[in-house]
Amino acid sequence: xxxxxRILSTPSSFIRDxxxxxxxxxxxxxxxxxxxxxxxxxxxxxxxxxxxxxxxxGKVFQYSTTEGHLPLRRFVADxxxxxxxxNITPEDILITTGSQQALDLIAxxxxxxxxxxxxxxxxxxxxxxxxxxxxxxxxxxTLEDDxxxxxxxxxxxxxxxxxxxxxxxxxxxxxxxxxxKERREAVCALFDKYDTVLVEDDPYGELxxxxxxxxxxxxxxxxxxxxxxxxxxxxxxxxxxxxxxxQDRELMHHLVTAKQSSDLHTNIFSQYMIxxxxxxxxxxxxxxxxxxxxxxxxxxxxxxxxxYFPAHVKYTEPEGGMFIWVTLPExxxxxxxxxxxxxxxxxxxxxxxxxxxxxxxxxxxxxxxNSTPEIIREGIRRLAEVL
Amino acid sequence: xxxxxRILSTPSSFIRDxxxxxxxxxxxxxxxxxxxxxxxxxxxxxxxxxxxxxxxxGKVFQYSTTEGHLPLRRFVADxxxxxxxxNITPEDILITTGSQQALDLIAxxxxxxxxxxxxxxxxxxxxxxxxxxxxxxxxxxTLEDDxxxxxxxxxxxxxxxxxxxxxxxxxxxxxxxxxxKERREAVCALFDKYDTVLVEDDPYGELxxxxxxxxxxxxxxxxxxxxxxxxxxxxxxxxxxxxxxxQDRELMHHLVTAKQSSDLHTNIFSQYMIxxxxxxxxxxxxxxxxxxxxxxxxxxxxxxxxxYFPAHVKYTEPEGGMFIWVTLPExxxxxxxxxxxxxxxxxxxxxxxxxxxxxxxxxxxxxxxNSTPEIIREGIRRLAEVL
Numbered sequence: 001x002x003x004x005x006r007i008l009s010t011p012s013s014f015i016r017d018x019x020x021x022x023x024x025x026x027x028x029x030x031x032x033x034x035x036x037x038x039x040x041x042x043x044x045x046x047x048x049x050x051x052x053x054x055x056x057x058g059k060v061f062q063y064s065t066t067e068g069h070l071p072l073r074r075f076v077a078d079x080x081x082x083x084x085x086x087n088i089t090p091e092d093i094l095i096t097t098g099s100q101q102a103l104d105l106i107a108x109x110x111x112x113x114x115x116x117x118x119x120x121x122x123x124x125x126x127x128x129x130x131x132x133x134x135x136x137x138x139x140x141x142t143l144e145d146d147x148x149x150x151x152x153x154x155x156x157x158x159x160x161x162x163x164x165x166x167x168x169x170x171x172x173x174x175x176x177x178x179x180x181k182e183r184r185e186a187v188c189a190l191f192d193k194y195d196t197v198l199v200e201d202d203p204y205g206e207l208x209x210x211x212x213x214x215x216x217x218x219x220x221x222x223x224x225x226x227x228x229x230x231x232x233x234x235x236x237x238x239x240x241x242x243x244x245x246x247q248d249r250e251l252m253h254h255l256v257t258a259k260q261s262s263d264l265h266t267n268i269f270s271q272y273m274i275x276x277x278x279x280x281x282x283x284x285x286x287x288x289x290x291x292x293x294x295x296x297x298x299x300x301x302x303x304x305x306x307x308y309f310p311a312h313v314k315y316t317e318p319e320g321g322m323f324i325w326v327t328l329p330e331x332x333x334x335x336x337x338x339x340x341x342x343x344x345x346x347x348x349x350x351x352x353x354x355x356x357x358x359x360x361x362x363x364x365x366x367x368x369x370n371s372t373p374e375i376i377r378e379g380i381r382r383l384a385e386v387l
Numbered sequence: 388x389x390x391x392x393r394i395l396s397t398p399s400s401f402i403r404d405x406x407x408x409x410x411x412x413x414x415x416x417x418x419x420x421x422x423x424x425x426x427x428x429x430x431x432x433x434x435x436x437x438x439x440x441x442x443x444x445g446k447v448f449q450y451s452t453t454e455g456h457l458p459l460r461r462f463v464a465d466x467x468x469x470x471x472x473x474n475i476t477p478e479d480i481l482i483t484t485g486s487q488q489a490l491d492l493i494a495x496x497x498x499x500x501x502x503x504x505x506x507x508x509x510x511x512x513x514x515x516x517x518x519x520x521x522x523x524x525x526x527x528x529t530l531e532d533d534x535x536x537x538x539x540x541x542x543x544x545x546x547x548x549x550x551x552x553x554x555x556x557x558x559x560x561x562x563x564x565x566x567x568k569e570r571r572e573a574v575c576a577l578f579d580k581y582d583t584v585l586v587e588d589d590p591y592g593e594l595x596x597x598x599x600x601x602x603x604x605x606x607x608x609x610x611x612x613x614x615x616x617x618x619x620x621x622x623x624x625x626x627x628x629x630x631x632x633x634q635d636r637e638l639m640h641h642l643v644t645a646k647q648s649s650d651l652h653t654n655i656f657s658q659y660m661i662x663x664x665x666x667x668x669x670x671x672x673x674x675x676x677x678x679x680x681x682x683x684x685x686x687x688x689x690x691x692x693x694x695y696f697p698a699h700v701k702y703t704e705p706e707g708g709m710f711i712w713v714t715l716p717e718x719x720x721x722x723x724x725x726x727x728x729x730x731x732x733x734x735x736x737x738x739x740x741x742x743x744x745x746x747x748x749x750x751x752x753x754x755x756x757n758s759t760p761e762i763i764r765e766g767i768r769r770l771a772e773v774l
Contacts, residue, residue: 002550002584004521007496007641010648037445045448049436058424061432061623097484097627097650104649108520109394113500129648133495134391163389197389236448238655240484254394261397261516262491263484267654268625 006133014125014353018338022347028379030301030366031347033173033322035233039290041281045236048276052269060272066260068095068243069271075278076229076243083213086220092247094255095266099203099230099242103130103166105262106199106226106244109254110163111136118156118165120148122325122354122363124173124201127166136163138356143175145316147183150190157194164197164226169217170205171321174354174365178319184217191217197224197251203233204321206287209295211319224248231274233322234287239270293369294322300373301366301380308384315366324366328387334364340386346379393520401512401740405725409734415766417688417753418734420560420709422620426677428668432623435663439656447659453647455482455630456658462665463616463630470600473607479634481642482653486590486617486629490517490553492649493586493613493631496641497550498523505543505552507535509712509741509750511560511588514553523550525743530562532703534570537577544581551584551613556604557592558708561741561752565706571604578604584611584638590620593674595707596682611635618661620709621674626657680756681709687760688753688767695771702753711753715774721751727773733766 022029052060067073073090080086096102103126111117111134119128121140128138139156142149148167156162167187169179179187191198198218205213218225230242246252259265301324305315314327326348328334334350341347351363368376409416439447454460460477467473483489490513498504498521506515508527515525526543529536535554543549554574556566566574578585585605592600605612617629633639646652688711692702701714713735715721721737728734738750755763 002497003641004495004497004499004502006499007645010644034450037449040445040448042440042444042448046437046440049440050433053429053433053436057429058427061427061429061625062424063421063619063624097654100648101650108391110389110391112391112393115391126648126651133645133648232450236656237450238448239657240650240652240654254390257397258394258520261487261513261520262649263488263627264513265627267484267627267657269623269657270626270654 006135009135010129010132011353018347018349021342027342027345027347028371028375028382029347030368030371030379031349032367032370034370035237035322036290036293036369038293039234040236041277041286044277044281045273048273048280052272052276056272060269062268064265064268066256066265068093068266069268069275071279072271072275075275076245080245084215084220088245088247092245092252094244094252094259095271096242096244096259097263097266098232098237098240099201099228100126100130101262102228102242102244103127104133105255105258106164107131107134107136108258109251110197114161116159116162118153118162119356120167120172122174122351123166123356124168125353127201128356131166140356143172143177145177147179148187150186153187154190157190157196162196164199165191166199166201167217168201170202171207171318171323173204173321174323174349174351175325176316176318176321176323177325178214179217181214184214188217188221191222195224197226198222199226199228201228203230206234207291207294207322208320209291209298219245224251226251234290235274235277239267239274241266241270241274291320294320296373297368297371297376298324300376301368304377304380308381310384310387313387322367322369324368326364326366328362330362332362333360334362335360337364337386341383344382344386346383393522396522397516397519405734405736408729414729414732414734415758415762415769416734417755417758417766418736419754419757421757422624422709423677423680423756425680426621427623428664428673431664431668432660435660435667439659439663443659447656449655451652451655453643453652455480455653456655456662458666459658459662460630462662463632467632471602471607475632475634479632479639481631481639481646482658483629483631483646484650484653485619485624485627486588486615487513487517488649489615489629489631490514491520492642492645493551494518494521494523495645496638497584501548503546503549505540505549506743507554507559509561509738510553510743511555512740514588515743518553527743530559530564532564534566535574537573540574541577544577544583549583551586552578553586553588554604555588557589558594558705558710560591560708561710561736561738562712563703563705563708563710564712565601566604568601571601575604575608578609582611584613585609586613586615588615590617591708593621594678594681594709596678596685597706606632611638613638621677622661622664626654626661628653628657628661678707681707683760684755684758684763685711687763688755691764691767695768697771697774700774709754709756711755713751713753715749717749719749720747721749722747724751724773728770731769731773733770
């Protein structure tokens, strides 16, 4: 065979196909996962682009270090230390080409073919796709309203060759669910007991519009804690700037080697640009603006769902982030519903790609960050007609 | 074991360690591989940054397509069609995060553990490192003055599980050698006969300062031809913009899937910026300026080598690119020489990392693009003292 087993076993991108169908401008799409353009501080970024070229000259265009731009790593370290009482240094941070690359690198340095990976069920499809390339056996553990099911998690952790677990503790993609404080502590205790790498991915944590900020599950507590973050949801996804935080020095050493062989280093022009933006602007005020908008949009969607959805349809009520997760009565197919909804010119993402191995599930994902409250309300009304 | 076999078998980066030693400002370093800053059109890029933000707005900051920015792919297609009589379309082009990522993606979609890869001996170390991650068996084929040794190449192609070959036909890194027209044709005929994927990497092709431009080995001729290119050597390496060209649609489909799982898409802000720069400036005039400088620098180094080096030391005479390759008498160690040269405050890269499996070789690489002719002359004089 001409190709590798890994690529032949990777599912074709379901979401891409869906997004193609939903690009018709007459369709109200809740299918995407794009941040609202309000999150791009365009004028400030333009000023930063000019300033770094004027002040730094050739350095912003030359090859650079694999680990990433020091002022940017320092900003990230300071922010997490301040907000979460962590004690990390720039040496604990690797800047990646979006946090998607972090998923690729983690799998690259940890997985042999057939090794096991614990994932949330349902889980983030971009992570499932990235890990798939390294041919693991997935061990999906049910994600409940409060976080991972503890019995199933321990069962999974007891297996051999479990290399790591991947979780999204805040406003998870696709469900919008957030782990409670108690569940975080219980999950942490299990990882401590089994001495397994815990990867916490937190792209949405800053976008909390309700409730109290919670401590991370493993960051600052577990020896093999890995925390992922990104500027995609609060500044710009187009520049592909994410980061890995880990105080496990051996793991970091391997991640840097893998990063070097994958793309040498992350776009240094963009790293300078974002670092300059962060140094010259009030980042938190900007984030607050995004969060306020998402609160309004989420409330519009939830209130329309309360009004129009039949009682047998259940859904999550996120405290932040970008998604709501809907569960149809057992036995119903979200894929069938998708076809009916498209006739009503409303789109969402059927749940299938968020499961490693299940198909024709009764769940689907709604995104609310890219429509006005009026459009959201009207879209939910039309969707309810086919429920 | 906590880590993957692939990462444990990847050699630590020799070059990084060398570059650390040579960062002392009193050292004349011919060790690096950086383009001269003359190649960064700073003011024009600043204008482009402002223009794309003003004209395109949010699009330059939002998530984008995996394949890459269409105007940039169109520019690349047009350039190759015009300069090499090829017949490629934007659909045949995938924009990658530097051409280093292209190496990673190609290995990812083609290699199972133990599959064979043909490489030049000596060969580009970044490629060796990228392929290493997918645990192939390397089949090094001697690179002669005219190109790959044909008998050894055919011997290698006859083996089972040979997935692809990787070659750098113009001003190769590390040797500076260029395949002759005749050798290109003979190599092409062999790949045609054995129906194997040929990956031609051409980062330096536009930097020709002597002799005539030559057609590619396989591009436009072989069904499984893959051609790699980059903007790193002529506009900016810091933005990590490279590209894969292939008319093999099935291979392209798999590369796009692998790219999506690796980092979703290449930095779109930088893609817009470079596309805008190319649309508003005379790219060829800019490239001519770089080439003229490298000609002067290469001539300065070669003339000093003719004057100072003893006759038993051999070296290549490149027609373009950034490197000269030096061969000591058999049995001598370039690593030993490196230590002696560092006492004279002159640095180069000993040949070892350019071989998959050989150590303590008698060859080394010199770079001439980052020193003035005066410094080059003085550095070569001092180096000659320890030869």
